[in-house]
Amino acid sequence: MTRVLVVEDEPQLVRAxxxxxxARRYEVDTALDGATALRLAAAHHPDAILLDLGLPDMDGLDVLRNLRRWIRVPVLVVSARHASDEKIEALDAGADDYVTKxxxxxxxxxxxxxxxxxxxxxxxxEEEVIVTTDEFTVDLAAKKVHRGGHDVRLTPTEWHLLDVLIRNPGRLVSQVQLLQEVWGPSYRTxxxxxxxxxxxxxxxLEANPAHPRHLITEPGMGYRFEK
Structure with missing residues (x-):
């Protein structure tokens, strides 16, 4: 059974x-503050975490950064903070998604x-070295891309960008993370x-570059690779 850790300081929302x-057959642990969340995550090893940012004892971003030192399960931030820069900061800290209240x-x-x-x-x-879509195939080990039976020549920068996205399938990778990983910290903006x-x-790589199916833009936030 899938175990979810809910980290939220509003008792009514926790209860809901x-x-x-x-009701959907999840096992549930709840924490009203950051310290309890970290303790429960270490003790019970949840499969996913719902994390509020406005906690009474510490900022939820600090909880997230602490978790990401040792846990890789999905973390969905659920917060009343609506600003774009705060969403990006949470994604850069390791959140898998961001839902606003x-x-x-x-x-x-x-x-x-x-x-x-x-x-x-x-x-x-992570176990595969070959990633296949209906348009192209990527050999991560050989650093080669094939489309329509032919090799696709990519520049080193194009390859690095594609490699980062493919190694995070379905996950939103923020602009800042991509810039840092591909070009370095001085290119964050x-x-x-x-x-x-x-x-x-x-x-x-795309059949219709104007309407891509695999290399998706999330406006103002980042990019996502979809098979």
Whole structure:
């Protein structure tokens, strides 16, 4: 049975989430503060975590960063903070998704299911060296891309960008994370680099670069690779 840790300091919301999750056959642990969340995560090894940022004893981002030192399960931030920069900060700290309050419980649960599925896909992808879509095939070990029976020539930068996305299948990778990993920390604000290189990758790999199926833009936030 899938175990979910709910980290939230509003008792009524905790109760509503607990009822809905248990009705769908999840095991549920709850924590009203960050210290309890870290203790329960270490003791019970949840399969996914719903994390509020506004906790009474510490900021939820600090909880997230602490968790990411040793745990890789999906973490969905559920917060009243709506600012784009706060969402990006949470994603850069290791969140898999960000849901703003108030939210529809059905949407939250759908996002939770999707995050758990993606986590299973990531584990599989780490074991695979060949990633295949209906348009192209990527050999991660050989650093080669094939499309239509032919090799696709990528520049080192194009390859590095594609490699980061493919190793995070289905997961939103923020602009800042991509810039740091591909170009380095001093390029954190150079989002125009991403637009140029993503356009080049789409022209080489997508059947319809103007309407990509595999290299998806999340406006203002980042990019996602979908099989």
């Amino acid at each position: 989430l607990e009822i809905n999750l248990k 108030p939210f529809a419980i059905d949407e939250l649960l759908a996002r939770l299911r999707a995050a758990i599925r993606r986590a299973a896909t990531v584990t599989t992808a 150079q989002t125009n680099y991403l637009r140029v290189y993503m356009a080049q990758l789409r022209r080489k």
